[in-house]
Amino acid sequence: MFKNLLSLYRVLMADIRMDKATEKRRKRMVAVIITIVLLFVFIPVMVGSALLTFLMTKSLSESASPAFGIQLMYGLISIFTVMFGINVVFNELYFSEDIQHILPLPIKPWEIAGAKLLAVFMNENVIQFMIVLACNIGFCLAVSANPLMWIVSIAAGFTLSVAPTAACAIIGILMMRFSRLIHSKDTVRRISGIFMLIIAAFMVGALLSLSNQDLDAFIVSASAGDVAFVHVLKILFPQISMLSRFMASGNVLALLGYLAISLALVVLFLLIAQAFYVQSVTGLGEASHASSKAIDLSKTEKVRSIGRALRAKEYHILMRTNVFFTNCVAVTFIWPVFVIIAWKILGTDLSQEVQVARYGDGNSYSVLIMLFAMAITLVMASMNSLGSDAFSREGENFYFMRAIPLDLKYTWHAKAQVSMTVTSLGTIPFMLGFGIYIHMPIAHMIMMVLLQAAAAFFVTYLGMLLDSMNPKLVWEDVLSSLRENDNTFFCMAISILTAVFIGGGLFYISRVTAMSALLVGAIAFILLVIMDLILYHRAMTRGIQNLWEVGEV
Amino acid sequence: MIKVKNLGKTYNGKVKAVSDISFDVNDGEIVGFIGPNGAGKTTTIKMLTGILKPDDGEIQINEFDMKKDPIKAKQIIGYISDNPDTFLKLTGLEYINFLADIYKVTEEERKERIPYFAKQFGMEKDLGERMTSYSHGMRQKLMVIAALVHNPAVWILDEPMVGLDPQAAFHLKRMMREHADKGNSVLFSTHVLEVAEKLCDRIIIVAKGTLQYEGTLDALKEEYGDKDLEKIFLEITGEEMNADQK
Numbered sequence: 001m002f003k004n005l006l007s008l009y010r011v012l013m014a015d016i017r018m019d020k021a022t023e024k025r026r027k028r029m030v031a032v033i034i035t036i037v038l039l040f041v042f043i044p045v046m047v048g049s050a051l052l053t054f055l056m057t058k059s060l061s062e063s064a065s066p067a068f069g070i071q072l073m074y075g076l077i078s079i080f081t082v083m084f085g086i087n088v089v090f091n092e093l094y095f096s097e098d099i100q101h102i103l104p105l106p107i108k109p110w111e112i113a114g115a116k117l118l119a120v121f122m123n124e125n126v127i128q129f130m131i132v133l134a135c136n137i138g139f140c141l142a143v144s145a146n147p148l149m150w151i152v153s154i155a156a157g158f159t160l161s162v163a164p165t166a167a168c169a170i171i172g173i174l175m176m177r178f179s180r181l182i183h184s185k186d187t188v189r190r191i192s193g194i195f196m197l198i199i200a201a202f203m204v205g206a207l208l209s210l211s212n213q214d215l216d217a218f219i220v221s222a223s224a225g226d227v228a229f230v231h232v233l234k235i236l237f238p239q240i241s242m243l244s245r246f247m248a249s250g251n252v253l254a255l256l257g258y259l260a261i262s263l264a265l266v267v268l269f270l271l272i273a274q275a276f277y278v279q280s281v282t283g284l285g286e287a288s289h290a291s292s293k294a295i296d297l298s299k300t301e302k303v304r305s306i307g308r309a310l311r312a313k314e315y316h317i318l319m320r321t322n323v324f325f326t327n328c329v330a331v332t333f334i335w336p337v338f339v340i341i342a343w344k345i346l347g348t349d350l351s352q353e354v355q356v357a358r359y360g361d362g363n364s365y366s367v368l369i370m371l372f373a374m375a376i377t378l379v380m381a382s383m384n385s386l387g388s389d390a391f392s393r394e395g396e397n398f399y400f401m402r403a404i405p406l407d408l409k410y411t412w413h414a415k416a417q418v419s420m421t422v423t424s425l426g427t428i429p430f431m432l433g434f435g436i437y438i439h440m441p442i443a444h445m446i447m448m449v450l451l452q453a454a455a456a457f458f459v460t461y462l463g464m465l466l467d468s469m470n471p472k473l474v475w476e477d478v479l480s481s482l483r484e485n486d487n488t489f490f491c492m493a494i495s496i497l498t499a500v501f502i503g504g505g506l507f508y509i510s511r512v513t514a515m516s517a518l519l520v521g522a523i524a525f526i527l528l529v530i531m532d533l534i535l536y537h538r539a540m541t542r543g544i545q546n547l548w549e550v551g552e553v
Numbered sequence: 554m555i556k557v558k559n560l561g562k563t564y565n566g567k568v569k570a571v572s573d574i575s576f577d578v579n580d581g582e583i584v585g586f587i588g589p590n591g592a593g594k595t596t597t598i599k600m601l602t603g604i605l606k607p608d609d610g611e612i613q614i615n616e617f618d619m620k621k622d623p624i625k626a627k628q629i630i631g632y633i634s635d636n637p638d639t640f641l642k643l644t645g646l647e648y649i650n651f652l653a654d655i656y657k658v659t660e661e662e663r664k665e666r667i668p669y670f671a672k673q674f675g676m677e678k679d680l681g682e683r684m685t686s687y688s689h690g691m692r693q694k695l696m697v698i699a700a701l702v703h704n705p706a707v708w709i710l711d712e713p714m715v716g717l718d719p720q721a722a723f724h725l726k727r728m729m730r731e732h733a734d735k736g737n738s739v740l741f742s743t744h745v746l747e748v749a750e751k752l753c754d755r756i757i758i759v760a761k762g763t764l765q766y767e768g769t770l771d772a773l774k775e776e777y778g779d780k781d782l783e784k785i786f787l788e789i790t791g792e793e794m795n796a797d798q799k
Contacts, residue, residue: 009610274739295646295680295681297646297664297667297668297671297677297680302650302660303653303658303659303660303663304650305654306654306655306657307789308654309654309655310652310655312651313640313643313651316642316643316647317640317642317643320642320683346598348724392741396636396639397640399599399604400634400639401634402603402604402605402642403602403604403627403634404602404627404652404655404656405624405625405626405627405628405655405656406624406625406627406655407624440655548606551605552564552605553608
């Protein structure tokens with residue numbers, strides 16, 4: 001019954017995989033990066049999640065709702081699954097280039113949609129699986145669960161993302177089939193973007209409403225169902241309450257209820273797919289264009305320098321491709337909103353009077369601002385993937401750069417300049433504005449800008465170097481060049497680690513030695529410049545060689 | 554002029570894609586590069602255009618060695634790849650101007666060439682549109698215009714006729730002939746034997762990465778008696794034997 005579905009699923013998964021490095025040197029490099037990411041990112045995140053759940057469960061063990069902590073974790077994981085899932089589901093079900101090759105095959109619509117949903121589920125939820133596993137371990141340890149409970153709860157945890165992913169897919173198909181508003185891929189992308197924003201706004205609103213409560217009062221009222229955020233979570237994801245009830249009491253009926261809801265959503269999705277998927281996917285076009293009209297060709301030619309031409313090409317592609325614009329450009333500019341929200345949640349007084357006094361008064365706050373400027377640039381430059389996706393986003397056009405009469409260094413520099421410019425524009429003005437707001441001394445502001453520029457350089461060259469080793473040039477849709485590109489993840493992990501080590505280390509040293517913010521900034525700047533020089537040298541030698549080796553073996 | 558001597562390329566240290574191929578494309582000549590799928594045509598063309606580095610052999614484009622002087626060699630090549638889906642978010646005109654900038658084409662030359670080529674290929678009304686809205690054929694026409702905007706002496710075209718309508722194919726063939734008649738060189742790969750028959754001064758047949766025949770079509774026909782071109786091709790490339798065995 002599921003033969004076609006599973007065959008297609010295997011093909012889709014094989015297509016998603018990145019090419020493995022074949023050369024010894026690259027294999028070794030990839031192994032080193034994976035080890036670093038595992039040791040310093042995955043394991044700490046898993047241990048942290050397990051510990052958090054363990055502590056929450058322990059502290060709730062005497063209350064009426066000992067499983068409230070894990071229920072909250074499940075709820076947050078489900079929200080994130082929906083938030084990122086909606087875009088991925090649209091992408092896989094509707095924008096993927098392989099659709100035109102799959103639709104003519106004698107396969108039923110539910111089999112196609114089912115295979116695609118399964119591929120999304122397996123590919124997109126790896127991190128969720130690991131966090132859920134960690135949470136369940138923390139919970140089982142806290143309640144001293146018996147071996148059977150351990151096995152069942154961990155197995156059930158792996159299915160946590162099934163219901164939210166299926167719900168996203170159902171919404172997607174129904175929207176595509178029945179909405180008259182949707183005519184093109186671009187419109188769909190905008191709508192899914194708005195949907196993500198709505199969910200983000202809901203989360204932010206919920207978190208803001210929690211900021212004024214103390215934890216004990218929150219737990220008591222939430223357990224009683226009096227907190228709107230938790231109440232909405234229960235309505236949106238009823239299966240979570242059932243799973244957590246099973247975790248708390250071993251109630252088998254609750255477990256069966258949880259599995260039944262997940263299964264029902266999958267079956268409903270397959271039925272809807274059988275009825276509507278083909279109608280909704282055919283006839284989907286690119287954005288409509290205005291009718292053709294002649295342009296005066298003799299007036300439009302402008303001669304530009306090679307560097308300017310290359311940069312203009314990069315900007316055109318980034319600004320005109322929705323996926324790149326939202327994931328690489330726009331994302332660089334939205335972080336201040338989240339920082340302000342975080343401050344609000346923490347109850348920080350942002351009034352100018354207080355901020356000016358804090359900066360001028362305490363040494364640690366000025367050091368913190370200086371290091372924050374560096375850290376946020378490191379994080380945003382890696383999050384926007386402009387460096388780590390620089391070559392992968394070329395896709396099939398990658399080989400073009402080797403055919404033109406141009407040293408590959410020009411192309412490298414053009415891409416690096418675009419990445420650094422966007423990152424700098426997205427981070428430096430905000431920090432400068434804040435510096436002016438808090439009356440930061442000019443010398444501090446100059447140091448902060450230098451630090452941010454050095455950080456942008458570091459991440460850009462690191463990302464490009466990683467991407468040059470093994471770019472993901474074969475992708476079915478534009479989003480895949482980002483999401484399925486391991487280099488973006490590696491770059492993000494290393495950048496965050498750098499921020500933690502340099503930022504955390506220098507902050508600690510400054511506390512011990514009472515070092516000034518300016519000196520801390522200068523040391524961080526020197527460290528980054530040293531790393532920048534090493535990376536630049538590697539980029540211009542090994543990186544360029546890497547670009548020549550792509551497709552050669 | 555293109556001079557290729559003992560060219561070789563092995564992928565992954567195992568798969569020999571091209572082995573010891575040598576040929577010349579003289580000034581004033583159109584040479585057809587013919588072979589079945591997987592024969593090594595595209596690999597050879599990629600080496601000629603500097604996209605791939607050969608493991609063995611030498612490539613000379615006019616007076617420039619592709620290994621020693623790749624930038625100068627590439628500057629005089631007009632290359633059309635087998636995939637016209639390139640930088641689709643740009644408008645046709647932006648793409649042409651991008652290449653014109655890379656190849657340092659002056660403003661005066663652009664003003665003269667772009668409208669001329671646009672008219673030849675019936676693209677005047679479409680150059681302001683983004684290439685995402687183009688059909689496959691229109692993209693192919695645009696690739697031709699963009700490849701020729703710097704007036705290259707040597708044309709290397711990988712399956713240039715694929716997707717072109719009869720009118721555009723006619724114009725391209727005429728332009729290839731005119732270009733060669735001015736003393737320049739044209740090398741193009743094709744599967745269509747009739748095109749090669751009508752257009753080429755000489756043909757090169759490759760199969761399994763090795764050169765099987767180099768010479769004029771007349772000499773080839775003479776050698777094989779009264780057989781038609783298709784049969785001769787199958788015999789040379791060993792395809793006929795495979796078909797019989799199956």
